[in-house]
Amino acid sequence: MTVITTLRQKLCELFSADRAPSGYRPGVTLARLRRDLGLTTLDVNGLVFELVERTESQLLMHVVMTEFVLHVPTSTEGAGSFDVHHGGAVRRNGIRVRRRSGSQAMACELQARLLADNGLFEALMPLDxxxxxxxxxxxxxxxxxxxxxxxxxxxxxxxxxxxxAVSPEQRNQLLAALAGIKRALSTL
Structure with missing residues (x-):
């Protein structure tokens, strides 16, 4: 039994989610992204955000993904989590908000705010x-x-x-979307 227990422990260590994937170079992808964006600081016209790197491991490969994180203070009470995605199976035909937790009324209000801001809508639709x-x-x-x-x-x-890479067009859409989301959420 000791051999099986040891083997199981070694397999768990090998495939542990807490361990960085083999060949992962922390910060390298973030540096390339910052170069794509042409940013020396993460404060663009008063829009302050963070860039966060995370990995996703698979059998013989891994993916390094980056997230843009924006914090917006609000007077709104409560808690909730919402996913925003493009509508349409083949072609993008709108923006949808799906409630993961929290009230459905808040999800509806959030979707209404995202759709009411034309600049935000125009930035989100072509954003990949x-x-x-x-x-x-x-x-x-x-x-x-x-x-x-x-x-x-x-x-x-x-x-x-x-x-x-992030193309110059996507860069502009991305920054416009973050600014529009901040605008929409600051009044919610």
Whole structure:
């Protein structure tokens, strides 16, 4: 039994989620993203945000993804978590808000605010994002936007690395979307 227990422990250590993937270079993808964005500071016209890097491991590869994190203080009480995504199966035909937790009324109000701001709507529609989550907790909105660009795919077999850049058009849409989300949430 000792051999099986030891083997199980070694397998758990090998596939542990707490361990950084083999070949992961912390901060390298963030540096490339900052270069793509042309930013020396994360304060653009009064819009202050953070860039966060996270990894997702698979069998012989991993993906390094970056998230844009924006905090917006509010007087709104309560808590909730909402996912924002494009509507339409084949073509984008709108913006949808899905409630993960919190009140459905807040989800409806959030969707109405996102759609009412024309500048925000025009920025979100062509924006290629994988995930956009908006959370409310302790009178603060936390926006986490994971763009399709600004990420790196690292494969071990066959060995390759591929960084997916953010185009200048996507950069402009991204910054406009973050500014629009801040505008919409600050009055909610």
């Amino acid at each position: 994002f994988k995930r956009l989550r908006i959370d409310l907790k302790d009178r603060q909105w936390c926006v986490r936007l994971e763009h399709m660009g600004g990420s790196e795919v690292v494969n071990r077999m066959p060995a390759f690395r591929r960084y997916i």
